[in-house]
Amino acid sequence: MSQNLNAGDVCLKVEKFNAWYDQFHALKDINMDIRKNKVTAMIGPSGCGKSTLIRCFNRMNDFIPTFRQTGKILFEGNDLSDRFIDPVEVRIKVGMVFQKQNPFPKSIADNVTYGPKIMGVRQKSRLDAIVEESLRNAALWDEVKDKLKSSALSLSGGQQQRLCIARALAMQPDVLLLDEPCSALDPIATSKIEELIIQLKEKYTILIVTHNMQQAARVSDHTAYLYLGELIEYDETTKIFTAPAQKATEDYITGRMG
Amino acid sequence: MIQGAQPIQKIIAAQKRNEAIFRVVAIAAVAISLATLGALLFDAFSDGLRRLDWQFLTSFPSRKPERAGILAAIAGSFYVVSLTSAISIPLGIGAAVYLEEYAKNNRFNRMIEVNITNLAGVPSIIYGILGLELFVRMMKLDRSLMAGALTLSLLALPTVIISAREAIRTVPSSIRQAAYAVGATRWQTTRDHVLPLAFPGIMTGIILAISRAIGETAPLIMIGALTYVAFLPTGLDSPFTVMPIQIFNWVSRPQKGFFECAAAGIVVLLILTLMLNGLAIILRNYYQRKFSVRSL
Numbered sequence A: 001m002s003q004n005l006n007a008g009d010v011c012l013k014v015e016k017f018n019a020w021y022d023q024f025h026a027l028k029d030i031n032m033d034i035r036k037n038k039v040t041a042m043i044g045p046s047g048c049g050k051s052t053l054i055r056c057f058n059r060m061n062d063f064i065p066t067f068r069q070t071g072k073i074l075f076e077g078n079d080l081s082d083r084f085i086d087p088v089e090v091r092i093k094v095g096m097v098f099q100k101q102n103p104f105p106k107s108i109a110d111n112v113t114y115g116p117k118i119m120g121v122r123q124k125s126r127l128d129a130i131v132e133e134s135l136r137n138a139a140l141w142d143e144v145k146d147k148l149k150s151s152a153l154s155l156s157g158g159q160q161q162r163l164c165i166a167r168a169l170a171m172q173p174d175v176l177l178l179d180e181p182c183s184a185l186d187p188i189a190t191s192k193i194e195e196l197i198i199q200l201k202e203k204y205t206i207l208i209v210t211h212n213m214q215q216a217a218r219v220s221d222h223t224a225y226l227y228l229g230e231l232i233e234y235d236e237t238t239k240i241f242t243a244p245a246q247k248a249t250e251d252y253i254t255g256r257m258g
Numbered sequence B: 001m002i003q004g005a006q007p008i009q010k011i012i013a014a015q016k017r018n019e020a021i022f023r024v025v026a027i028a029a030v031a032i033s034l035a036t037l038g039a040l041l042f043d044a045f046s047d048g049l050r051r052l053d054w055q056f057l058t059s060f061p062s063r064k065p066e067r068a069g070i071l072a073a074i075a076g077s078f079y080v081v082s083l084t085s086a087i088s089i090p091l092g093i094g095a096a097v098y099l100e101e102y103a104k105n106n107r108f109n110r111m112i113e114v115n116i117t118n119l120a121g122v123p124s125i126i127y128g129i130l131g132l133e134l135f136v137r138m139m140k141l142d143r144s145l146m147a148g149a150l151t152l153s154l155l156a157l158p159t160v161i162i163s164a165r166e167a168i169r170t171v172p173s174s175i176r177q178a179a180y181a182v183g184a185t186r187w188q189t190t191r192d193h194v195l196p197l198a199f200p201g202i203m204t205g206i207i208l209a210i211s212r213a214i215g216e217t218a219p220l221i222m223i224g225a226l227t228y229v230a231f232l233p234t235g236l237d238s239p240f241t242v243m244p245i246q247i248f249n250w251v252s253r254p255q256k257g258f259f260e261c262a263a264a265g266i267v268v269l270l271i272l273t274l275m276l277n278g279l280a281i282i283l284r285n286y287y288q289r290k291f292s293v294r295s296l
C-alpha cells in the first residue's frame, strides 16, 4: 500500500489499529497517517467501518460497552487510548458531526453556545459573536438569524445538520470529524458545506466520511478506501481517482461494486 | 396486487370491524373506571359533606364526635409527606442516574437492579416492620415524624427509582453523544440534557409514589404513630398522626357521629391528594411542553 502522501506534518497517526464489537472484528490492522491541515476522505461500502474508525479519533466508542480496541492512535504525540488521557480534553480538541443530525431540544442559539458555555465563556457579546460566526460558517445564518430563540427541532433535517456543524465549529477544535455531513442536504447546502470544508482546512484538520465519490474528489486531499474493516488503499485523492493501485478501489469508485 | 392477497374490500371491512370492537372496549374501560371513581366520590361526599366545616378542619380530635377535627392529622400528613419527598426524591433520582448513566453492567449492579424491582412489590406492612426495628429502635428515633418519614421513604424509593430509570432510558443516546462530542463531562451531560428531558417521566413516578405515601396507613401504625394527637408537630422528633390513621380510628368507633367524621376525613384526604396530583401534573405538562418539538 502506498503511503507517499504529500509531505506535511502528521496530525493523527494510526498504528496497527484493531477494533471489535464483542466478537465482531470491525477494524483490521489499520495503519494510516492523517496530515495536518488537509482534508482526508474515507470512502467504502456501507458497514465497512468508516464510522467506527472516525469515532476512535474522539473516543466516542468509549460509550459502547462491547467495543474493544488494540493498537495506537497518536494525536499530538500522545496515544489517545492512554489511561491518563482525558477523553473530555480529546473531544474539545477533536470536534465531531454525526451521521444523523442530533441537535439538542433547545433553542438554535443554545445549541451553538452549549459547548462554549461549558468551556466557561460567559460574556453575552462574545457568545452572540460565536453564534453568528459559527452559523455563517455552516451556511445557516441567513435562514435562522431572525429566529435564534426558536427550537432547533423546528428546523428541517438539512438545517438541523448544518446546525450540528455550527455547534462543532463553535468549539474551534483542531480536528473536525464529519461523518456523512451532507447526507441530508440538498445540492445547494451541500456545495456550501463543501466550500466551507475547503476553506476550513487552513485552520483545521478535517476527516470526512462520504458515500459521494464526487464530493470526495472535490473536497479532499487524501482518500482512504475501506472495505470490510480493512484499509485497502490510502493515497492522494487525485491518484485514487485517476490511477488507483488496487483493482478493488477502482471497482468501488467506478460503481462496479459496493 | 400481491399474488395470493385477499380482495381489498374484504380486508378493509375486517379492519373496520376490528376498529369498532376496539373502540367499544376502550370506551367501556374508561367508563368503568370513571364510574368507580364517581361512586367512591359520591359515597364519601354524601356522608362527609354535612360534617365538613371550618370547625372540623381546625379542631383537634375529641371524645365528642361533634367537637372532633382533623387538624392534627392534616398537619401530620403534610409534614410526613414533605419530609418523605425531601428524602426519597433526591435519593431516588440519584440512584436512577447512577444505575443508568454511571454503573457498569456487572453482576453486582444487575443484582441491585433485580432487588430494587422486587422491593417495589413488597407489602407496605413489611416496610413498617423494618422501620420499627431500624429507625424506631436501633436509631432511637422513637415514634417521631422523622421515623415515619424515613419509613415511607423506603416505601416510595423503589417506585421513584424505577420510573426515573425508565424516563432516563427514553432519552435518545444521540443527545448524549452530541453533548459528549462538544466536550461535556458525564455529569454535565446528565444535568443539562438527560435530566431535563427525563423530567416529565420522573415526575410521573414521583406523583405515583407520593400519592401512595399519603394514603399509607399500615407501616405508620406499625412504627407506632399515635391515633390521638391533640397538638401540632413541633419538630422532627415530635409524635404525630396522619389522615388515614385518624380516619381508621374514627371508623372503628361505635358512635354514629364518628362515622360522619370519618367520611368527612375521607373527603379531605381525597381533595388534598387530588390537589397534589393536579399540581404535579401541571408541572409535568409545563416541562413536557417546554421540551416539545415546535415551541420553546
Ligand SMILES: Nc1ncnc2c1ncn2[C@@H]1O[C@H](COP(=O)(O)OP(=O)(O)OP(=O)(O)O)[C@@H](O)[C@H]1O
Residues within 6 Å of the ligand: A021, A024, A026, A044, A045, A046, A047, A048, A049, A050, A051, A052, A053, A064, A066, A099
Ligand atoms: N454499536 C455497535 N455494536 C455492534 N456492532 C456494530 C456497532 N456499530 C457498528 N457495528 C458494526 O460494525 C461494522 C461497521 O459499522 P460502521 O457503523 O462503522 O459502518 P460504516 O462504514 O459507517 O457504514 P455506513 O456507511 O452505513 O454508515 C458494521 O458491520 C456494523 O454492523
Ligand SMILES: [Mg+2]
Residues within 6 Å of the ligand: A050, A051, A052, A099, A179
Ligand atoms: Mg457510518
